[in-house]
Amino acid sequence: MRSFVTTVKILIICTAFLSLLSCNSNNGNGGKPDSLAIRKSIEDASVLKPAEAIKKMHIEDGFEVKLVAEEPLIAAPVAMNFDNKGRLWVVTMMDYMPDTSGTGEDMPTGKVMILSDTNGDGVMDSSKVFLDSLVLPRALCLIDGGILVAEPPKLWYYDIKDDKPVNKTLVDSSYADGGNVEHQPNGLLRAMDNWIYNAKSDVRYRKQGNKWLKEKTHFRGQWGIAQDDEGRLFYNTNSENLLGDYFMPGLGSGNTNQRKVAGYVESIIKDNRTYPVRPTPGVNRGYMEGVLDDSLRLTNFTAACGPVIYNGGLFDEAYHGNAFVAEPSANLIKRNILTDKGYIVDGKQAYQNKEFLASEDERFRPVNLYVGPDGAMYIIDMYRGIIQHKTYLTPYLKNEIKERKLTNPLNCGRIYKIIPKGGDAKNIVFNNDPQQLVELLKNKNGWVRNEAQQMIIDSNYTAASPALHEMLKSTDNFIPVAHALWTLEGLHALQPADVLPLLQNNNWLIRMQALSVLPSVMNKNNYNQFLPLLQQLVNDTLAAPYIGYIMHNMQQYNAAAAKQILMQLTSKYAANKYVADAVISNLENKEESFLKEVVKINADTTTVFARRLRKVIDDIAKARSQSNQKKLAALYPRGAHIFTTLCQTCHGLDGNGVTALAPPLNKSNWVQGNKNQLIPIVLYGLTGPVKVADHLYKSPEINGDMPGIGSNDEYNDEDIAQVLNYIRNSWNNKVSGSAITAKDISDTRKKYEGRQKTFTMEELEGIK
Structure with a gap:
């Protein structure tokens, strides 16, 4: 009976939506596009062969798209790594959203595949299974003769022998614990600093012999992660x-009380406009005003993911260092131009009213971008109709999927590469000669440089150390210097004598790398060699934030000297938020005493430093009362489970919100206040700015939209009542009056029957 009622509701909503569209026709509507005609023009969403799919792609002049791999070699690819033989290791997630209800999503159909090009024509023609029977695998990383594989909730490491997995080791039992498929850690990027970083995570990993190190870092992103030169x-x-x-990336996360560190998780491109070449009504909130334009095309990002910073050396110089971003909901890839202003990174979209690549094929779903060993830019195309996970799938999008038969097939998937038109993209041949690998650290292709660095470290080629030391003396180009520094660091062969001259180099980029690597080489026996120079560098405005971060390490060797430098930074850069937060990153559980000392020197409590330190002190006070969580979990078991698996990924385990994702629930006026305002948020979602505790949260400080879960069949009215009661009594929240009941949820559904539109703050404020 429930499913019949739901179906009727969907039909009513969609009929109303189509009626609305008919009002937008050219008949007496001021010349606006005929929306019904537009919809009719995209009714066919049939599967295209790769050659036909490429013809549907509009690519920037001077470039072309080439096929690298297709089904049946792969199906539903989501992530990949090249090895030094030019082979592709690909993670496939065929079990993702088999239908709009996610039926069978927990089936072990995921794989890690090895793809090879046996005839050298650039197209993968051989495929073998490395791992199978995986449930929703999401990331991989080749390292030290083995491979890391993320299969929620665990992170595994396998040694590789004859292209087969052996010696399975559990690296992290809670790598992707909590959250749904779209909101779990992923990436496993092996960065220049020899640590492995993730999106949707605040943890990094490193292999040391047979041991795995796990450390806290900044919480970053959602799906996909990349690095620049x-x-x-x-x-x-x-x-x-x-x-x-x-x-x-390894700096500035030393104070767990500090929720936001300036210079990390910064909005680089403020412009989120998109320019599809086809109507895109099949987006989750396509029914909302402003989500689609008059031509039914997505106006702003709704599924940005899989970024890459292009440094392959194959494209023209104008493209070097550009950021490319995938948008599978709008079937496009965006190009952004980045510029450095001191240590600040700024950027803008490369074009207005067009994209670097945009497809007319609705099933083109780019989910990850990479630079390859040939310098080309690689695209992982999941190639399927459903891309939105069931947790937030709206009735509107369910109907779009049904009407245009987007559910099947599930066994498609492509990998493409973009090269200059008529260009010749060739892979570098690697061998095990340490001297050749050192020379490759100078290569114009960033992937090649990274691979050479990793091969030297994984093979423990200490014989390469003399050549690496010598490379540090050629300071006309910072790129090989940076790789030489971090390769020596990875070999545990970096010496103070290597770093000291570079700290005084005139090239800021070289000084930056020397400052960044310093915590790895400084110890109790040699810190005195660095201390006088660090004291001088306090006056270097570009180096100042780095000096602040380095004091985290200096404190354990000479606490008095470290404190003196921190006080100098505080006094000299009181108006600089980046230096302020670098200083604060050293002050865990000493924030109040440090503030008192600062005020003695400078009585002005309105400085940027004083304001930011007081904010941390306030956050500490908010986080103190968390002893009630276990009791509440016993009282509301289903509510605690839903919070852990769904809400905490954006609002944080402590309820204090996650930067760039969501505002706090702890001491939130919406959570503690009128239940008639809170329930609609959870059922239907919230869009736009929202004021919490007198602070107006808006993009990019938070995500612009919170989706509702009212249309998700996994959660009944009792479930939703439980999760609301759980958060209304958690942390420092105190709610007077009776608990929210399943009837309250049911009554709210009846009140807003037929509604799909998310609420705004202004609408909610009008509810009594």
């Missing part, structure tokens, strides 16, 4: 073009 990380959330770090 300088080793800085870039990522995004689904509604934001590009986010990234101004500083190297």
